[in-house]
Amino acid sequence: MVAAGLNIGAVLRERVLPVVLGLAVIGGIWEAAIWAFDVKPYVLPSLTAIFGATIDDLPMMLTALQATLYEAGLGYALGTAIGVALAMLMVFLPAVERGLMPVVVAINSVPVVAYTPLALIWLGIGPASKIAMVTLAVGFVILVNTLHGLKRPEEAAINLMRSFGAGPITIMAKLRVPAALPSVVNGLRVAVVRAVLIAIVSEMLGAYAGIGWVIFQATQQVDFLLVWAGVLTASVASMILYLLLVWVDRKLVWWQ
Numbered sequence: 001m002v003a004a005g006l007n008i009g010a011v012l013r014e015r016v017l018p019v020v021l022g023l024a025v026i027g028g029i030w031e032a033a034i035w036a037f038d039v040k041p042y043v044l045p046s047l048t049a050i051f052g053a054t055i056d057d058l059p060m061m062l063t064a065l066q067a068t069l070y071e072a073g074l075g076y077a078l079g080t081a082i083g084v085a086l087a088m089l090m091v092f093l094p095a096v097e098r099g100l101m102p103v104v105v106a107i108n109s110v111p112v113v114a115y116t117p118l119a120l121i122w123l124g125i126g127p128a129s130k131i132a133m134v135t136l137a138v139g140f141v142i143l144v145n146t147l148h149g150l151k152r153p154e155e156a157a158i159n160l161m162r163s164f165g166a167g168p169i170t171i172m173a174k175l176r177v178p179a180a181l182p183s184v185v186n187g188l189r190v191a192v193v194r195a196v197l198i199a200i201v202s203e204m205l206g207a208y209a210g211i212g213w214v215i216f217q218a219t220q221q222v223d224f225l226l227v228w229a230g231v232l233t234a235s236v237a238s239m240i241l242y243l244l245l246v247w248v249d250r251k252l253v254w255w256q
Contacts, residue, residue, distance in 0.1 A: 042224050053225040054232050060214065061233045067209040069237065071127050072199040075134025076192060082135065083142025084184070091150045091176065092168060104140060112137040113201050120206045130202040130210070137198045138191040145187030149180025182253045189245040196238045 027047055033039065034046055041049065054061060090097035112133055119129035153175050161171050203212025211234045218226035 042222075045225055045228055049225060050228045050232055054229040057226060057229055061211075061229060064209065064211045064214045064230070065233055065237055067127070067213075068196065068199050068203065068211045068234070071130040071203075071210065072134055072195040074127075075131040075199065076138050076195040078131070079135040079138025079140075079191065079195070080142050080188065083139045083187075084146050086139075086143050087146035087150055088172065090147055091172070097147070104143065107136075108140045112198055113205070116202050116205045119202070125206050125208060130199050130207065133202045134195045134198050138195050141191045141194065142184070142187045145183045145190075146180055149183030150176045152176075152179040152183070185245070185249045185253055189242060189249065192241045192245050193238050196234060196241065200234055 030044075030047055034044060086100070090100070115136065116129070116133055119132050123129040123132055150172075157175060158171060161175060166174070199210065200212035200215070203210035204216045205212075207213040207216075211230050215227050215230040218224070218230065
């Protein structure tokens with residue numbers, strides 16, 4: 001019990017307290033800048049006004065967030081599965097990497113949101129087009145990180161396992177995958193924020209639900225408080241998801 005209490009206290013001091021202090025400093029600078037430079041509310045509203053607008057429109061925000069998280073979550077899962085599977089295939093068959101990787105890099109050299117109009121034409125204005133965009137964005141991040149991680153083991157370690165009769169699948173399961181875990185989890189952390197971002201931007205370009213749709217509609221109506229409320233809701237959701245992945249990282253890759 002005492003050890004558990006000490007652990008919680010250490011986590012609060014090392015993880016939570018710096019975040020709280022950082023947010024407090026940013027909030028203080030924000031409010032001070034508005035007061036010092038007499039910034040108009042339509043340019044930069046106060047934090048209290050933004051929080052008030054968020055609370056006033058909380059039911060709508062939560063409904064919109066649910067739609068965005070559905071698109072981001074499904075795209076995130078599909079992108080992760082495709083990225084990991086392709087990385088493993090490229091390790092098993094180097095010719096696949098030589099042939100496919102240049103194409104993957106070429107596709108991702110263009111900002112993903114540039115493909116959104118095509119996705120809207122092919123898949124419609126519903127969730128499918130947003131899920132496709134998130135899958136594309138996440139898949140590339142996971143592919144690159146997983147491939148890098150799977151190639152981490154030294155040739156000497158691979159040859160040693162082969163000398164004991166281990167085949168490619170055994171080497172993958174017992175050596176490459178454990179070595180790749182830190183890179184994969186790091187990619188997952190980066191990709192989760194990107195998934196929410198791409199979903200929101202795609203919604204702004206064409207949707208009938210989601211945080212991006214709310215922000216776009218609020219902009220059209222010149223309701224800048226509602227725009228900031230949408231930004232705040234998305235930011236809080238992204239931060240929670242990122243911290244969840246940090247926790248998963250500490251549990252899975254405990255030796256780092």
